[in-house]
Amino acid sequence: MSITIAGAKPDFFGEVSGVDITQPLSAEQVAAIEVGMDRYAVLVFHDQPLSDDQQVAFSKNFGVIERAVGSNITRPGERRLSTSLADVSNLDQNHRVFAREDRRRLFNLGNRLWHSDSSFRATPAKYSLLSARTIPGQGGNTEFADMRAAYDALDEAVKAEIENLVCEHSLMYSRGLLGFSDFSDEERRTFAPVRQRLVRTHPVSGRRSLYLASHAGTIDGRPMPEARCFLRDLNEHATQPQFVHIHRWRVNDLVMWDNRQTMHRVRAFRETEERRDMRRTTIAGDGPTIAQAV
Ligand SMILES: [Fe+2]
Numbered sequence: 001m002s003i004t005i006a007g008a009k010p011d012f013f014g015e016v017s018g019v020d021i022t023q024p025l026s027a028e029q030v031a032a033i034e035v036g037m038d039r040y041a042v043l044v045f046h047d048q049p050l051s052d053d054q055q056v057a058f059s060k061n062f063g064v065i066e067r068a069v070g071s072n073i074t075r076p077g078e079r080r081l082s083t084s085l086a087d088v089s090n091l092d093q094n095h096r097v098f099a100r101e102d103r104r105r106l107f108n109l110g111n112r113l114w115h116s117d118s119s120f121r122a123t124p125a126k127y128s129l130l131s132a133r134t135i136p137g138q139g140g141n142t143e144f145a146d147m148r149a150a151y152d153a154l155d156e157a158v159k160a161e162i163e164n165l166v167c168e169h170s171l172m173y174s175r176g177l178l179g180f181s182d183f184s185d186e187e188r189r190t191f192a193p194v195r196q197r198l199v200r201t202h203p204v205s206g207r208r209s210l211y212l213a214s215h216a217g218t219i220d221g222r223p224m225p226e227a228r229c230f231l232r233d234l235n236e237h238a239t240q241p242q243f244v245h246i247h248r249w250r251v252n253d254l255v256m257w258d259n260r261q262t263m264h265r266v267r268a269f270r271e272t273e274e275r276r277d278m279r280r281t282t283i284a285g286d287g288p289t290i291a292q293a294v
Contacts, residue, residue, distance in 0.1 A: 003029055005036040005043065012146040012262070013245045014040035021048050021058045021254060030061045033256075037062075037127065038204045041261040042144050042245065045254040050131050052279065055254070056084050059129050059281035066118060066125055066282040070190050071171070073107045086280040088130065090271045100272045110174045111266050113214035114145065114239055116259045117282060119169045120215045122194045125259045127283040132249045134277035139269030142247045142255065144262050147209035150238035151199070154210075159199075162210075166220040166290055167231070168193035173217030193217070197289040200260055209261045210238055211289065238263065260285070 005014040014036050019029055036043050050058070059065055068086040080093045090098050090105065098105035118125035130142070151159070170193040172183060183191065198219070200211045212235055219227035247255060257264065269276060 003032040007040060010146065010242065010245055012041045014043045016043050016045045021045055022050055022054045025061055037258055041146060042255065042257040046250060047252050048254045049252045050254060052081065052085055055131050055279065055281055059283060062127055063283040066284040073187060074104055081279060084281065086282060088278040088280050090276050097272060097275060106180055107175060109178055113174055113177060114235060114263045114265045115174060115213040115215055116263050119196055119213040120171050120191065120194060122288050124196065124285050125282045126285040127256055127258055129254060129256045129281045131279050132251055132253045133279060134275045135249045135251055136269040136274035136276050139267055140249065140276050141267045142264055143267065144245045144247065144257060144264045145239045145243045146262060147212065147238060148207045148261050150243050151208045151210045162198050165198040166195050167198055167216040168218040169196050169213060169215040170217060171215060174214040177214055195290050200289060202261060210234060212238055212263060
């Protein structure tokens, strides 16, 4: 079986065919997918009815799975899925849609803001793999923005200005943008800010990219309002239509993206009425983007 990856416009989204990812892969197949990831940064595999175990097995081809703890306010006894999977659904532990006022739903609304997964961890995520088990009748698209193209399009003066900048990222910053700020002391400790470079270099292609996320709330050495204005300008630049691809989900799509090179956000749907059951495995990065206390 040979893998085919066909690119779409804009030029960072590839459609993969010729592989059944519910089954074990050969080393050649894994290598072909990695080449596709380095080239495109976002790949979709259609018609892959994965179980959780199969999704975990497929994901392990690409590195170490990041434990899905410390990334939301769900308590251990409320989990719907194992800690190998991030629950990106709108469902509680009984598979029921969250009530409108449910604190977990309000926290998870932060996923509607542009972000890179786990940029709030000292060692942020490399890949995310998101499997669509149940999708709403309308809405709930995921949009991706190519942070390499966004970087390339910056003025040379801006590139020089940002070359060595360092930001602090925290879930408290992104949730705070939506007015969600009633964190417990324990949550404040869990979500303590981490430092990340603003410009990253891809280890294989050598391409530069903007490392942005709504989690970024400060820039070292800059007053807060100035830092936030600047980050807002960069985010507006980086999410212009020419850098964005809209993914309209089909049931049993598996979309895999490189968090080092892209941002993404989910779009609105009737989330207090319809079910959207999406399950994410996350591959940990190689290490921090900058030296810091962990
Ligand atoms: Fe995400």
